[in-house]
Amino acid sequence: MIVTLEPDVSEEKIAALMQVGSRYPGVTLKRYSFQGDRHTVVEIHLLGASQVIRSIPESAFLEMPGVRGVVRVSTRYRLIGRHHSQAETPGFQYNGVSFNEKSVHIFAGLCAVDTPEHVEAVAATLQEHGLCTTRMGAYKPRTSPYDFQGLEKKCLPWVFEIAGKYGIRVVAMEVTHTRHIEEIRTALEQSGNATGVMLQVGTRNAQNFELLKELGQQKVFPVLFKRGMGITLEESLNACEYVASEGNPNIVFCLRGVKSHLGDPHRNLVDFAHVPVVRAQTRLPVCIDPSHAVGRPDVAPDGIPDIFHVVGQGVIAGASMVLIDVHPDPKTALCDGAQALLPSQLRRLIDYVALVRKAYQQAVVTAAANRAPEQ
Ligand code: PEP
Ligand code: MN
Numbered sequence: 109m110i111v112t113l114e115p116d117v118s119e120e121k122i123a124a125l126m127q128v129g130s131r132y133p134g135v136t137l138k139r140y141s142f143q144g145d146r147h148t149v150v151e152i153h154l155l156g157a158s159q160v161i162r163s164i165p166e167s168a169f170l171e172m173p174g175v176r177g178v179v180r181v182s183t184r185y186r187l188i189g190r191h192h193s194q195a196e197t198p199g200f201q202y203n204g205v206s207f208n209e210k211s212v213h214i215f216a217g218l219c220a221v222d223t224p225e226h227v228e229a230v231a232a233t234l235q236e237h238g239l240c241t242t243r244m245g246a247y248k249p250r251t252s253p254y255d256f257q258g259l260e261k262k263c264l265p266w267v268f269e270i271a272g273k274y275g276i277r278v279v280a281m282e283v284t285h286t287r288h289i290e291e292i293r294t295a296l297e298q299s300g301n302a303t304g305v306m307l308q309v310g311t312r313n314a315q316n317f318e319l320l321k322e323l324g325q326q327k328v329f330p331v332l333f334k335r336g337m338g339i340t341l342e343e344s345l346n347a348c349e350y351v352a353s354e355g356n357p358n359i360v361f362c363l364r365g366v367k368s369h370l371g372d373p374h375r376n377l378v379d380f381a382h383v384p385v386v387r388a389q390t391r392l393p394v395c396i397d398p399s400h401a402v403g404r405p406d407v408a409p410d411g412i413p414d415i416f417h418v419v420g421q422g423v424i425a426g427a428s429m430v431l432i433d434v435h436p437d438p439k440t441a442l443c444d445g446a447q448a449l450l451p452s453q454l455r456r457l458i459d460y461v462a463l464v465r466k467a468y469q470q471a472v473v474t475a476a477a478n479r480a481p482e483q
Contacts, residue, residue: 144198203304217242264295272302324354365401375403395429396422
């Protein structure tokens with residue numbers, strides 16, 4: 109059973125509710141705080157044997173001040189789940205950037221960090237276009253052991269320094285082993301926290317439960333979780349619940365296509381139809397990765413690259429983050445050059461995202477006007 113409190117409720121009211129909860133024998137109370145960009149929402153979770161929890165009347169809490177609602181969760185997504193259908197996605201703030209559903213962040217950057225010159229060229233272009241978020245892969249999980257595995261911790265000092273120099277506030281960076289979290293934390297500290305990092309769980313590690321638990325136990329870095337390419341959506345959402353249940357609710361869920369030849373000629377079958385599904389089932393902001401979904405530089409007869417077309421599909425469905433590969437010289441990229449945009453395409457991408465986002469916002473207004481008033 110979950111008791112959801114009104115935003116920013118006082119400590120006195122929380123204490124009074126905890127006291128009521130503690131009167132029930134065999135019940136463990138857990139308090140969770142979701143620090144959004146404007147409000148903090150507290151939930152009290154009552155845990156115990158199902159017959160014990162079932163015997164607690166909802167009215168015990170519903171009548172108390174500060175209570176927004178009580179839900180009996182049959183769902184497995186106790187922490188990441190959206191328990192009130194139209195409640196706002198609380199989101200979170202990290203290093204001065206708000207992650208919620210009110211804006212779209214474009215994380216454009218290198219799939220794999222190769223040279224300081226390339227990192228600098230990308231960072232400078234981002235700054236020029238007013239972006240403060242990027243992707244930079246230092247640890248690369250590759251299909252073949254003979255392929256480039258990433259520059260690993262060696263590149264972190266200059267990646268963070270360059271990011272700081274160009275006002276980048278958040279770098280999305282994949283970790284494939286728990287020790288990478290510490291390496292990143294140390295390098296960031298040594299850079300004087302020149303920037304911030306969102307730790308990425310790659311599709312290949314979507315069910316690496318030890319990594320997920322460790323990411324949940326640290327509360328410094330938010331987590332960008334990429335859907336497992338060959339598992340169900342439910343399995344991927346449960347993986348996010350691992351992170352949240354260990355104590356870190358600051359998670360963004362990323363769709364990146366699923367493995368199937370039914371998506372040919374694209375690299376993966378684009379699954380951005382799941383943007384509204386994830387938004388309905390969870391309160392996580394949703395990201396789309398059009399680069400790993402499409403994997404090719406093809407341009408449709410309308411002159412719009414396939415990668416842009418799928419960006420449109422995700423943004424029109426309410427995605428609030430776009431993770432996208434950019435490389436100044438894709439032919440020499442050490443990983444996934446074929447799917448990288450050129451820095452010169454960034455302006456067009458930003459404008460395209462803004463255009464589609466505007467259409468989405470208009471559609472939301474229309475939907476609200478047509479929605480039957482609640483009884
Ligand atoms: C990546 O984003 O660099 C990556 C490896 O993606 P994925 O885990 O989705 O394949
Ligand atoms: Mn890649």
